[in-house]
Amino acid sequence: MSDRQPPSALATAIANNRRSERATRAWLLAPALTIILAISILPLGITIVYSFLTPGTYGGVTWEFSTDSYVQFLFQRDIFDDTLVFNSAYVSIFLRSIGLALGATIGALILGFPTAYFIASKPREQRNIWLFLITLPFWTNLLIRTYAMLLIIRDEGIINIMLMKAGIISSPLTILYTDTAVFIGLIYSFLPFMVLPIYASLEKLDFSLVEAGYDLYANRLKVLFHVIVPLAKPGIVAGCILVFIPALGAYITPELLGGGKKLMIGNMIAMQFGASRNWPFGSAAALILMALVIVVLLVNALAARRGASNNG
Amino acid sequence: MADPTTATPASGKPGHRRRRVRDLRAMPGFTTTAWITIVTLYLPILVLVAFSFNENRSVVLWTGFSLDWYAKALENDGIRNAAWVSVKVALFATVISTIVATMAALATTRTKKFAGQGLVFGIINQPLMIPEIVTAIATLSLFALVKKITGLSGIGYLMLAHAAFCIPFAYMPIRARLETMTLTLEQAAADLYAPPLKVFTLVTLPLLGPGIVAGAMLAFVVSLDDVIITLMIAGPGETTLPIYILGAIRRGITPEINAVSTILVAVSVLLVILLFVVQRRMQR
Structure with missing residues (x-):
């Protein structure tokens, strides 16, 4: 450029930049x-609107306002006299899902916490290898991971074959297509999510505090639950x-390991957009799931705030 | 050894003390549990990979090594078409999401804090916070509406949906890289009268390179592996590899599926290992 800028070019450039x-x-x-x-x-907005419409015959919606989707969640309309009868089918799917998810969370914690602590x-170099092994799956x-799990827990799967060869069982254990299978599958799927945040909070753990605990005559369990666990709580x-x-x-997970018969919320929602062709009901169920998730996050945020103000 | 207790002169029995210190960190059963975790995470995949090389049709008994199922899988038109769709969609999603994520990362790190920054982070990370099934049916509803109004159809919808959920994955490493970069080199270039565009292309972009590569690889892996959103919105002829595999599993277990699955796992694993190498470089 021929026209050279004045010495204060940088200053002007910064000012201009601002x-x-x-x-x-x-x-x-x-x-x-x-x-x-x-x-x-934007689609979430559409989902809210759809949940208040009437299902179309071949999927999709017809633009008629209706609260049926939400009513259908709790009640069944009697075909003859149009009265509402309580229907526990959908509520029980939600409760089942919450139960399985809670169980999987506890299972993952029982495996994940000791792993993260270990x-x-x-030493640092070994940690990186372990972390890589946890992250890779x-x-x-x-x-594919779920399919691989299906392969080993089948009646003819490697677990049953090994147990039978060892003489522990004489006929194969039926695990596949049961709640146990879904439970195992959920732990297996999401275990890395448990290990990594706990590790992140334990990484900073000052082991001299553990030592102090022992010096004060605490036993291992006491040190674990009164020193280590409180420090790792955020993780x-x-x-x-x-x-x-x-x-x-x-x-x-429920689709493959539950055999499509042991439904969870996710499958139920997908079904409404597939074979059941009830988009409004599917939308309503999706929104109820979202509401559950938001409640969990809000409770956590409130607890975190209370914890912070207690400490401060 | 930076072991405080062994350095204590008062310690009469150093060997004994050292062993106690090592014991202090350990918790009974924790090592076993860690190994159980690793076995749980890897055993299923290893069995799958092993049986993809089994010569027998049986997925139960090992009879001998063979690559037949790979040959069969690669000859299968359904698998080949699905693989091609997967690659097309993943490439498109990677390019779009990486470009827009780079721009967004520059906007959220290189400028001063601004009102609404939290909201912007929230929006960018939103695809991570909502259960995937909800995003899937919501996107399906939107696309059905758009298709009805415009009459347009095609694979573009699938590509756009993938681009959207890949953005946060591309954004994270790029932003992380930008946060560790100081402004000094760019300021030096500006001092030497480099115009802003040159500063960006000759200084910022090369420095940011590893972050962009990492972001692009994550986006590619995430797109390649997606099942739920694709399952909901893919039209006929838009079957990706995971959707093909899901259909095949529903029809029955064959060694061919093991072979395709192994290939897909291998691609992801290779990309992630590559990513680790790139990130190690970044830290230096």
Whole structure:
């Protein structure tokens, strides 16, 4: 450029930058926000609207206002006299899902906490290898991992064959297509989500506190529950939430391991948009699931705030 | 050894003390549990991979090594078409999501804190916080509406949906990289009268490179592995590899599925290992 800028060019450039910063930021953010707003958030609005419409004959909706979807969740309309009778079918699917997700969370915690602690107590180089081993399954296809689990828990699967060869059982245990299978599958799917946040909080653990506990004549259990667990609490809570939420909305695990008969919320919602052709009811069920997730997150946020103010 | 107790002169029996210190960290049963975790995470996948090389049709008994099922899988038109659809969709989603995520990351790190920053983070990470089945049916509802109004159909819908949920995965490593980069090099370039565009292309972008590569790889893996959203919105002829595999599993277990699954797992694992290498470079 031939026209050399004055010495204060940098200063002016910075000043100009400040003024144009807003504009720059706006156009840099615009594409990402547009895509997410249009493809992920706008549809949630449509889902809310759809949940108050009437199902179309071949799927989709007809534009007639109705609260039937929400009524149908709790009641069944009698075909003859149009009275409402309490129907526990859908509520029980939700309760089943909550129960399975809670069970999976506890199971993942029982396996995940000791694993995270074990990794945190290792020297640094070894930690990285262990962490890599824990993270890797997370990036492999969940469908394929679930299918692999199906292969080993089948009646003819490697677990039954090994147990029979060892003479522990004489006929194969039926695990596949039971609640146990779904429970095992959920733990298996989301276990890394439990280990990683707990590890993150234990990584910073000052082991001299553990030592102090022992010096004060605490036994191992006391040190574990009065020193280590309280210090790891943020990680434990985060891990539980990260396991519970995807487990609650799971689709693939119950689909493959529950054999499509042991339904969870996710399958029920998908079904309404497939064979059942009741989009409004599916939308309503999806929104109820969302509400459950939001409640969990809100309770956590409130507890965190209370914890912070107690400490402060 | 930075072991405080062994350095204590008062310690009469150093060997004994050292053993006690090591014991202090350990909890009974924790090592076993950690190994159970690893076995739980890896045993199923290892069995799957092993049986994909079994010569017998049986997925139960091992009879001998063979690559037959890979040959069969690669000859299968259904699998080949599905693989092609998967790659097309994943490439499109990766390119779009990486570009917009890079722009968004620049906007949220390189400028001063602004009102609504929390909201912007919330929106960008939103696809991570909502259960996937909800996003899937919501997107289906939107696309059904758009199709009805415009009459347009095609694979574009699937590509756009993938691009949307890949954005947060691409965004995270790029933002993390930007946060560790200081502004000094860019300021130096500006001091030397480089116009902003040159500063960006010659200084910022090369420094940001590893972050962008990491983001793109994550986006690619996430798109390649998606099941639920794809299952809901893919039209006929838009079957991706995971959807093909799901259909095949529903029809019955064959060694062919094991072979395709192994290939898909291998691709993800290779990309993630590559990602770790890139990130190690980044830390240096």
